Amino acid sequence: GNSVTQMEGPVTLSEEAFLTINCTYTATGYPSLFWYVQYPGEGLQLLLKATKADDKGSNKGFEATYRKETTSFHLEKGSVQVSDSAVYFCALSPAPSDYKLSFGAGTTVTVRA
């Protein structure tokens, strides 16, 4: 079946530090990959996505590259801000046209000023 494994948290960083959150997946076929973010007290928001191998998704300074050879979709940001403190979820859908999402457990990121 389809599953997502992401790096356990919590992760605590200082402002302007580099952030990486690892995500690997197991899937048959050609899944689409996503990163969602959940700010305190809010619902999930799509951060970025990639629908095929070697695609790079990017938004708000965050980037992730769909690596089929390593079945990975690691999230990176070069310089975090306090406002990036949130829970980050890696997710996949089985195919670009099938949006039944499978999520990882989430990684809590806290950025200190």
Place this chain on the structure above:
Amino acid sequence: ETGVTQSPTHLIKTRGQQVTLRCSSQSGHNTVSWYQQALGQGPQFIFQYYREEENGRGNFPPRFSGLQFPNYSSELNVNALELDDSALYLCASSSLTDTQYFGPGTRLTVL
């Protein structure tokens, strides 16, 4: 453009009771998906509705059921509540083959 809304925000029930959660989809969207998010976990797919028909179901028992209405709003019904049903229930709307947009969720507590 109105986003996805859910009601109620919070709900407290006791074991064995039944509950109905509601979701209004974003304008132009015909697909609604429901997810259960237990504390400290990622969301788990419950089921999806497309044009009033169930379009896929996750690993949840039949006491979890749903409806979608002609205006594409949706309900999630849970019968015979158990303590483990305590969770944040998330609704997401989309066009069938497009990105899902999530509502703020309903926090259900079962005592």
